[in-house]
Amino acid sequence: MAGAGGNVVSGGTQGTVVQAGHIEHLVVHQAPPPADEVTVAPPFGRRGAALRGREELTTRLLAASGTHVLYGLGGVGKTSLALEVADVLARDGAPVWWVAAQDAGRLAGGLRAVARRVGLDAEELAGGQTADLLWERLAALPGPWLLLLDNADDLALLDGPGSLAAGTGWVRAPAGAAGLVLVTTRDGDPAAWGSGPVLHRLGALPGPEGARVLVDRAGPDAGPATDAAALSVRLGGLPLALDSAGRYLASVAERPAFLRTPGEPATYSAYLDALGTGDVTVDGDGTLARIWAMSLRLLRDRGHAHAEELLRLLAGFADAPVPLRVFAPERVDIPPGELWTCLQALDRLGLAALRTDEEPVVSLHPLVRDAFRGERERLSAALAVTLDPPQAGGRLWELLVPHLLHDLDAGRTEDGWRAALLAVDSLEVRGMVRAVPSAARSVAEATVRALGPVHPLSLAARLAHGQALLDGGQAGQARVLLGELAADMAETLGPDAPDTLECRHTLAMAHHLCGDLDGAREVNARVLTARDRVLGPAHPATLTTRHNQAMVLVQLGDPAGALAEFDAILAAETAEMAEMAETAGTAGIAGTAGTAGSAAARGDALARTLVTRENRVHVLRMLGDTEGAREELQAVHDARVRLFGADHPTTLSARYNLATVLPPDRAREELTAVLDARTRVLGPDHPVTLATREALERTARTLPE
Known part of the structure; x- marks a missing residue:
């Protein structure tokens, strides 16, 4: 309500009368409904197909007592697991109370209703010590019982009259009790929960278990288990997404073929392909979007102002672990301390997974990446040019490669194309011969599309592709590509430019491997003359060409001439190493x-x-x-x-x-x-x-x- 003076009344206003003078802002908290109007019966009607992948934890919880917290990403199956535990205990005759904990009204009303069930009368409830009396009565109850608080995402509500972390709030650990308190929440911050509760993080279902969920929902005709497992991995093992995809496929299967839309996926593999093209979405009713929005709202409420910005940055990377070093202060505007606490919060909510081993990394949940696909920011494309070169080795470059080769056509700067070339170089340095040709081809084709065939970076990418073909045993293809490239380089860069000579040198090797020894000798001779003139006779590139010419002499049947060449090359290289050793000393x-x-x-x-x-x-x-x-x-x-x-x-x-x-x-x-x-x-x-x-x-x- 707003008055002429600019006063605002917010909160629950039904049945509220306010009479006051000048008040700028007034918040009225609506009283919880009477205990008799709140149900604490478990919502067993929400149970669906069999619970998969949580058997071990279910067994542990059924044998446990005290307070246990199930936390993780929205849609990961926390409530489904809680319902499974509640169902088993209820069928065994144990009292089970289910309290909705989304807001203060339902939480307080539900707990007061439980208090009435365990014997507190109206006078005791009105005395202002409901929490203390409730936990005294629960601790004294004989036999097993279950109190379940569902969707307790706002941990401040659980403080109640005291402090959750201190064990004086609405949720406590009933010492000595035979009962079980189970809480489902997104927030698994150990500091907020204190030392009393036992925290259980629910993660994604592994591929085989996720496949079982899909088969349960989609039926037996949607494809083999291997395809179901592949779709499960793409959906991040999120039970809610698996359920949605499985039901989608089931709905398609139950329709006659003539009532299906052309191209409508009816199998796991077709659905996986359609996800990649955007033809279908696992979030048809917007449930997942609401989950992400709720998680972001919770993060903002916790003071993580940069959470959405960080998610957009992570969505710009490939579906692979991202090394944290890419978020150095010189690359992002998020202060390091805030970045770290934000990453921890994303990890606790299940939006991302944080690992702090030899090379710390963060992995974004694939469905969260999909949600931010349209808003992502491309940090990955240029990050490598400020890092140590691939020759430095280490785990970092192994982690960087999938990101630097991701979305090659997505509006890169020149630094971004240099980064892609460095990624190809990294594969070569690490001896990943089988992966180099396809990676080099992708970079070369994308660079030519973006910059044109004779841009310096395009020429470098085409040369890397030719070298990769040669190293990969495809000498015939390499010879054709390198011949065309040598002509382009001579015209664009000049016949004696270092890159032109390197291309012609590699072309001679292709001639050699194709069995054209005379062609190899002729090209080598021209390159050797130019390199000797431009670089000098002792330059490593000159010696390399001389080396290749010696190999041609071997195959042409001139071993004496070849041996003289090798001895001369070896003498020059030995002298170079001796000079280096003296300089190093x-x-x-x-x-x-x-x-x-x-x-x-x-x-x-x-x-x-x-x-x-x-x-x-x-x-x-x-x-x-x-x-x-x-x-x-x-x-x-x-x-x-x-x-x-x-x-x-x-x-x-x-x-x-x-x-x-x-x-x-x-x-x-x-x-x-x-x-x-x-x-x-x-x-x-x-x-x-x-x-x-x-x-x-x-x-x-x-x-x-």
């Missing part, structure tokens, strides 16, 4: 900066030297020096294990070559191990894997049976 004594970078450079130089030594072995074998080849390959293999690990593709290359100069019985043992590793790392159909299998079969045929 001086830096260490002087205490100057850059030691870590120098160590990385020395590591790169060592890796190049190992390649030279490994390829030089082929010439030694052609010249009949098998013992020298064996010793050299063993040293290369051992060094690569230390540098990259036993399963890195280059380490496996050295081990394969070593096997070819061993006696047949040892060779079979080594080749078997290499085949297992290459199958695992590169895939069973990769050309290198197939070559290993053929070599093993040839070796096995030479051994006596």
Whole structure:
């Protein structure tokens, strides 16, 4: 009500008469309804199909006493679990009281009704000590009983006459009682609940259990269990969403085919596809939207003003854990302390999952991501350009890759495209050979669409794609792509530009792998002349081209010429490493900066030297020096294990070559191990894997049976 003076009366006003002078704002709390008008009967009519995935917790609660709190995301099945416990106890003859705790009126009215059921009379209820007397009577009751408070999201209401955390509010732990107090809530903040209650977080249902929920609702004809499990994962294992999707499919199935809309999904897999395109929604009646709105309102009431902003940011990432380092102060405007408490609150409400292990991450619930899809903010696209490069290694880049390759066409800045290229580089650095070609192709195609084919970033992406095809065993495709790219680069950047020369260098490798040795020698010669002129004879890029030309000489039947090339390359690389070692020693004594970078450079130089030594072995074998080849390959293999690990593709290359100069019985043992590793790392159909299998079969045929 508002008067001419601007006074406002809010709250429950029915039956309220106010007469006052000048009052700016008056809140009138409506009295709770009389106890006789409040039902505390459990709503067993709301029970649906069998409860899935909560059997263990149900059993524990049925054997428990004291106060237990079920908390988690709205729709996760807290009330369904409480109804299951209530039903079992009621059928066993135990008294069960159900109190709706959404607001002060229903909470107080329900608890007063329970107080009447346990023997408090009207005079005692009017004495102002209802809470204390209620808990005294409950503690004295013989045998099992259940008091259930449902939807107690506003924990301030549970303080009642005292304090929830201190054990003096409306909810307490009845010491020594044989009864069970069960509370359902979104808010599992341990500080707010105090030490009395036992907290149980309800999380998502695992894929198989979620699949059972879908089958219960949709019936047996919606598809195999594997498809149901995949749909369950996409729905985040949220029982409410599973129930909605299952009932949708059931409603489609019960209609005759001629009454269905064309393309209307009738199976789990079709529904999953339709979700991805936005053709269907799991939230047809807006129930989930109301759940998210209620959760956000609760967060705002708790003082988390940045919750909605943070959810929008998280919705801009892929459906994968997001490393918390991306929310550093220089990238977001949320103060670090508030960011952390907000993440904790999102975790407690089940909107997100927070993990604080070696590399702290947060994962947004997939349905929450869907809800914020239209409002998300793209923080992920450019974040990597301010981080350490992929060569720095560590868990961080493994976590970043899915986000940097997510939504490649979603309006990226140039920094965003650089970040995508770094993600491809990260896959290469970590030896994920099978994943690189498809990732590189996606980035190249998206960059060309966004920036045009000859933008510097598009040229770099196209080159990364060609290199990935070559490394992935697709030399023919790589040769076509690189030939077109070399012409574009020469025209756009100039014939002697570093990227142009790198493209032509890679094109020569493609010619070589396709068996065109004369073409490889011709292109290598042109690149070598240009690099020697532009970069100098000792530059690593010049030496790499010289190295490749030596390999061509090997295959063209000129081992003496190839050996002279390799020895010259090795001498230059050894001199470079010696100079680096001397420089590093001086830096260490002087205490100057850059030691870590120098160590990385020395590591790169060592890796190049190992390649030279490994390829030089082929010439030694052609010249009949098998013992020298064996010793050299063993040293290369051992060094690569230390540098990259036993399963890195280059380490496996050295081990394969070593096997070819061993006696047949040892060779079979080594080749078997290499085949297992290459199958695992590169895939069973990769050309290198197939070559290993053929070599093993040839070796096995030479051994006596």
